[in-house]
Amino acid sequence: MRTQRVITAMAIVLVCLLMPRSGPAADPPPAQGRLRAALLTAEMATSQRLAQCARDGQTTVVLVLDDDSRAGRAAVAAVTQRVAAASLGLDYWIEVGRCPELADEHPAWMASLQGHSEWRRMHKDFPQPRTNEVVKNYPWIPVLYRESFDAHVERVKRLLADRPACGRVWLNDLQGPPSACGCGNPVCRWTADYGPIKTATPLGDEAAAKFVAAVGKVVPSGARVVPVWTTECEEHDVAMDALCAGVGCFKGICWKAYTRQLGPLADEAPLIGVLGLYKQFGQDTDAYRQQAGWVQQAIRGFAQMPPKHGGRAVEPQRLMMVVQGCDVTPDELASQIRQAENAGAAGILVAYATIDQSWQPRMYQWR
Numbered sequence: 616m617r618t619q620r621v622i623t624a625m626a627i628v629l630v631c632l633l634m635p636r637s638g639p640a641a642d643p644p645p646a647q648g649r650l651r652a653a654l655l656t657a658e659m660a661t662s663q664r665l666a667q668c669a670r671d672g673q674t675t676v677v678l679v680l681d682d683d684s685r686a687g688r689a690a691v692a693a694v695t696q697r698v699a700a701a702s703l704g705l706d707y708w709i710e711v712g713r714c715p716e717l718a719d720e721h722p723a724w725m726a727s728l729q730g731h732s733e734w735r736r737m738h739k740d741f742p743q744p745r746t747n748e749v750v751k752n753y754p755w756i757p758v759l760y761r762e763s764f765d766a767h768v769e770r771v772k773r774l775l776a777d778r779p780a781c782g783r784v785w786l787n788d789l790q791g792p793p794s795a796c797g798c799g800n801p802v803c804r805w806t807a808d809y810g811p812i813k814t815a816t817p818l819g820d821e822a823a824a825k826f827v828a829a830v831g832k833v834v835p836s837g838a839r840v841v842p843v844w845t846t847e848c849e850e851h852d853v854a855m856d857a858l859c860a861g862v863g864c865f866k867g868i869c870w871k872a873y874t875r876q877l878g879p880l881a882d883e884a885p886l887i888g889v890l891g892l893y894k895q896f897g898q899d900t901d902a903y904r905q906q907a908g909w910v911q912q913a914i915r916g917f918a919q920m921p922p923k924h925g926g927r928a929v930e931p932q933r934l935m936m937v938v939q940g941c942d943v944t945p946d947e948l949a950s951q952i953r954q955a956e957n958a959g960a961a962g963i964l965v966a967y968a969t970i971d972q973s974w975q976p977r978m979y980q981w982r
């Protein structure tokens with residue numbers, strides 16, 4: 616009798632546990648341990664702003680490091696104290712590939728626009744290069760050349776020297792430049808030169824992975840390096856009015872080269888950031904039924920695309936989604952976060968600071 620009562624009670628408890636909760640469907644709660652972070656410049660990181668970050672459930676501030684001057688260093692040092700006072704974690708963010716200072720000083724190290732000419736739809740008056748000229752992609756200095764690789768390591772080392780301790784160092788743009796093949800798609804980034812004219816020494820597919828390893832030796836003690844990678848073009852981008860403007864990138868080299876570069880990177884870095892600036896990248900189109908649907912697609916691509924091209928899947932648990940936090944409505948931001956959570960991303964970094972991804976053609980005399 617007693618046993619029967621116990622069994623009945625257990626059954627009731629079990630039924631209660633299995634019953635769907637009533638009330639409106641809530642967003643899925645953040646998974647245990649999922650990183651919630653905010654990308655801020657030193658200027659943006661006031662005490663009020665940091666308090667707001669904490670109220671929003673963010674646990675970490677990722678601070679843009681771009682100023683090596685005495686004043687810039689003092690500003691960062693002050694922010695790190697405010698971040699600690701707000702009981703938030705501290706990471707640093709360094710923009711690598713888009714580098715005006717190196718592009719101005721070493722134009723030969725810039726990536727080029729030699730392949731398809733569809734990029735010209737955005738720069739209609741740009742002249743044709745003569746035989747001694749090549750069109751460069753300003754100010755994109757990829758780590759994919761021996762010369763720029765070394766210069767970038769030195770630059771990152773300088774930026775990180777004598778800084779307060781941090782949890783992670785995020786390195787943005789370790790791929791080729793936007794519109795790499797010339798199609799004009801901001802996330803076509805598989806090469807530095809889609810053509811024969813090289814004005815620096817190309818490195819192999821492991822360049823980005825080696826860069827992560829090199830920076831790992833100069834980060835503040837205990838910090839981890841998180842490379843930030845974009846996805847590639849989508850099949851629907853081939854349409855004349857879409858991002859690849861008729862160029863058959865998707866079925867061409869893009870994903871194959873992407874896979875060859877992502878493999879070594881994934882072997883080197885346990886966590887990878889995904890640059891998911893969906894509106895900035897023109898991905899807010901009808902191609903996706905849900906708002907910010909591309910965000911989910913971008914994360915899934917890391918697992919789905921490499922195996923189709925001889926590589927290994929990179930699962931969402933290893934990906935931190937960088938979503939667009941400026942020039943979006945609160946609703947658009949919420950949608951991006953929901954899409955990233957639904958895809959199972961390991962963390963979400965809201966980029967309230969602008970991540971400049973712009974580029975321009977520049978003529979360069981190579982002989």
Ligand SMILES: [Zn+2]
Nearest residue numbers: 796798803864
């Ligand atoms: Zn392309």
Ligand SMILES: [Zn+2]
Nearest residue numbers: 803848864869
């Ligand atoms: Zn592409």
